[in-house]
Amino acid sequence: MEAAGTQSAQVRWSAAGVPVSAGYGDSFFAETDGIAESRYVFLAGNGLPERFAKGFTIAELGFGTGLNALAAALAWRASGADGRLAFTSFEAHPMDAEDMGRALARFPELDADRGQLVSAWARGEREVALDGLDLTVIEGDARETLPRWSGAADAWFLDGFAPACNPEMWEAALLAEVARHTRSGGSAATYSAAGSVRRTLATAGFEVTRRPGFGRKRHMTTARLLPSSCGQEQGP
DSSP, X not given: OOOTTOOOOOEEEOXXXXXXXXXXXXXXXXXXXXXXXXXXXIIGGGTTTTTOOTTOEEEEEOOTTSHHHHHHHHHHHHHTOSSOEEEEEEESSOOOHHHHHHHHTTOGGGHHHHHHHHHHHHTTOOXXXXXXXXXXXXXXXXXXXXXXXXXXXXXXXXXXXXXXXXXXXXXXXXXXXXXXXXXXXXXXXXXXXXXHHHXXXXXXXXXXXXXXXXXXXXXXXXXXXXXXXXXXXXXX
């Protein structure tokens, strides 16, 4: 069931079989190897799995196909960390279950989790317990939903569509909320290396680093919250 005011993602498929947002004109993941991109940009970009520990929380802007959440679940289980990984994602335009299943079918290593996620998604469930991971997807405009979130993250996956396609996802006020909902020592990573994104993250209180990007992307961005800017929402 969609939250009030949300609209489902309109998806078309590239010649390579990769989902593309018809509304934003941007692909949901790399055509070359989407799961490798997720591991490089969002996991390694946040220093994971090395930082995994009991009670660790990931938050994400842009749930999309759910690929990042399932890649994180695999990494969590492989790490042998105690307890369960909490993963909260904010999504304005939830993808239909059929499209989600088709997109994730490209990655056989996700098959066990994919079936469970897609089945729950088709039933309208947005809180899903997978093996080792507690997933919550909050539907609606993140500019409205994130300020109301009571949690805080150790790591952020900033995976909205490209700033040129989806500038709202990279606004200063929203990234300030990301900082406010980041725990002490927390981090963020994104495939985007746009100067505007790096400057806005720095203004929000992050120490920002430009790194080599994945595949054809020359650069990406990682960020660490400076001690003086630790989020007010520290979570449990």
